[in-house]
Amino acid sequence: MRVAAYCRVSTAQDDQLHSLAHQQQYFAEYISRRPDWELAEVYADRGLSGTSVRRPAFQRMIAAAQAGKIDLILTKEVSRFARNTVDALAHTRALRKIGVGVVFIGDNIDTRQNDGEFRLTIMASVAQEESRKTSERVKWGQRRSMEQGVVFGCNQIYGFDLRGGQLTVKPDEAAVIRMVYHKFLHEGKGSWIIARELTEAGILPPRAKDKPWSSTMVLRLLRNEKYCGDLLQKKTCTPDFLDHKKVKNDGREEQIYLPDHHEAIVSRAVFDQAQRELQRRATKNGQYARHSARYWCSGKLICAACGSRLTPRRRQRTDRSTYQVWTCRTRVQRGSKGCAMHSVTEDTVCACMAHLLAELNIDAAKVVEDAAALTHRLTGAERAACRAVPADGTQPGSLIYGTLLERIVVSEDALTVYLCGVEGAFWMEISDWKRGVFSACTRL
Numbered sequence: 001m002r003v004a005a006y007c008r009v010s011t012a013q014d015d016q017l018h019s020l021a022h023q024q025q026y027f028a029e030y031i032s033r034r035p036d037w038e039l040a041e042v043y044a045d046r047g048l049s050g051t052s053v054r055r056p057a058f059q060r061m062i063a064a065a066q067a068g069k070i071d072l073i074l075t076k077e078v079s080r081f082a083r084n085t086v087d088a089l090a091h092t093r094a095l096r097k098i099g100v101g102v103v104f105i106g107d108n109i110d111t112r113q114n115d116g117e118f119r120l121t122i123m124a125s126v127a128q129e130e131s132r133k134t135s136e137r138v139k140w141g142q143r144r145s146m147e148q149g150v151v152f153g154c155n156q157i158y159g160f161d162l163r164g165g166q167l168t169v170k171p172d173e174a175a176v177i178r179m180v181y182h183k184f185l186h187e188g189k190g191s192w193i194i195a196r197e198l199t200e201a202g203i204l205p206p207r208a209k210d211k212p213w214s215s216t217m218v219l220r221l222l223r224n225e226k227y228c229g230d231l232l233q234k235k236t237c238t239p240d241f242l243d244h245k246k247v248k249n250d251g252r253e254e255q256i257y258l259p260d261h262h263e264a265i266v267s268r269a270v271f272d273q274a275q276r277e278l279q280r281r282a283t284k285n286g287q288y289a290r291h292s293a294r295y296w297c298s299g300k301l302i303c304a305a306c307g308s309r310l311t312p313r314r315r316q317r318t319d320r321s322t323y324q325v326w327t328c329r330t331r332v333q334r335g336s337k338g339c340a341m342h343s344v345t346e347d348t349v350c351a352c353m354a355h356l357l358a359e360l361n362i363d364a365a366k367v368v369e370d371a372a373a374l375t376h377r378l379t380g381a382e383r384a385a386c387r388a389v390p391a392d393g394t395q396p397g398s399l400i401y402g403t404l405l406e407r408i409v410v411s412e413d414a415l416t417v418y419l420c421g422v423e424g425a426f427w428m429e430i431s432d433w434k435r436g437v438f439s440a441c442t443r444l
């Protein structure tokens with residue numbers, strides 16, 4: 001195996017420990033202990049932290065890996081390998097795709113092992129703290145503008161034109177919005193039915209013009225305060241970790257509410273009535289309340305028949321208790337003529353995940369515990385924050401399963417499960433879809 005090493009070196013005269021010579025010696029010795037390993041090259045960049053932007057040696061190493069000249073990379077710590085754990089994760093994922101593993105000696109992580117990426121992922125979920133600090137100043141300036149009513153972040157708001165931070169009503173889209181409120185309040189229709197009717201009427205949905213209307217899109221129209229002329233700023237925020245995705249601002253940043261900010265599309269009375277009605281229907285059947293919840297496997301279940309994602313639904317048993325199922329989106333939108341794939345119960349998915357954890361010998365509780373300690377050390381995040389993540393993960397379910405699961409393809413008689421950081425896939429044959437019994441598990 002051709003093994004490369006990556007390190008950061010100090011150019012200070014008196015810093016012997018972090019000199020290039022010392023690092024080279026360290027890795028040469030480390031590699032010589034393994035008879036099947038051969039030292040390819042020690043790549044060294046100046047500056048001790050991973051934060052410096054220009055890292056020519058790192059770039060050369062990645063190029064060498066892509067050219068097939070390296071099989072494995074050794075490095076001391078995650079914090080030296082990349083700017084943050086998120087970057088580290090992005091690099092290790094890209095490297096894993098071309099068959100190159102990374103070993104973080106000090107952190108005891110090997111991305112070739114089943115739980116290597118899993119550990120890194122957990123660290124990334126807490127590493128948001130790091131990046132929050134760095135983007136604080138930018139946000140402060142933005143906040144001042146927001147308080148003055150400048151609209152941020154959403155360059156496409158259905159029903160409005162946004163130019164220079166100002167909203168103006170688009171008459172044709174405004175008519176659709178008023179129709180949606182009418183259908184909801186006066187015809188008693190739900191979001192799924194309204195979505196279907198809009199698609200059937202040939203009305204183009206917001207943004208994705210080639211897709212049908214979804215119930216989520218309809219609910220957004222019913223919930224967005226902009227339609228009654230108000231403006232709520234900071235609905236989402238960007239914790240700035242993993243692909244810089246926006247997340248719902250669930251109180252982590254203060255929101256700004258500006259009433260009568262711009263021209264309304266529906267009256268305040270109609271809007272308030274819609275909010276009360278949403279609330280009423282939510283408490284009636286629990287469906288809307290659950291709608292905004294993210295599930296641990298959201299977006300990860302794929303229909304083998306039509307390629308759509310599966311969407312969460314609640315079903316009622318004869319005793320009126322409810323349970324969670326996942327149903328092909330095409331089937332939900334167009335009925336069984338659109339796609340005939342059966343639903344999968346949440347219990348079935350969980351049973352498969354539990355089986356796979358056991359099969360792979362992953363001691364979930366221990367991994368979570370290790371990762372919490374590691375996260376604290378790496379990110380300097382408060383101990384409580386590190387513990388908060390594992391707390392719900394020690395119960396089998398959401399955190400562990402969600403982190404480990406990459407994708408499940410649902411077919412006629414089986415689930416094909418792909419796990420993060422685990423080669424190949426698992427073919428879980430299901431003998432009873434209703435009760436979630438599987439009869440065989442084969443590694444592909």
Ligand SMILES: [Zn+2]
Pocket residue numbers: 303304305306307308328329330331339340341
């Ligand atoms: Zn389907």
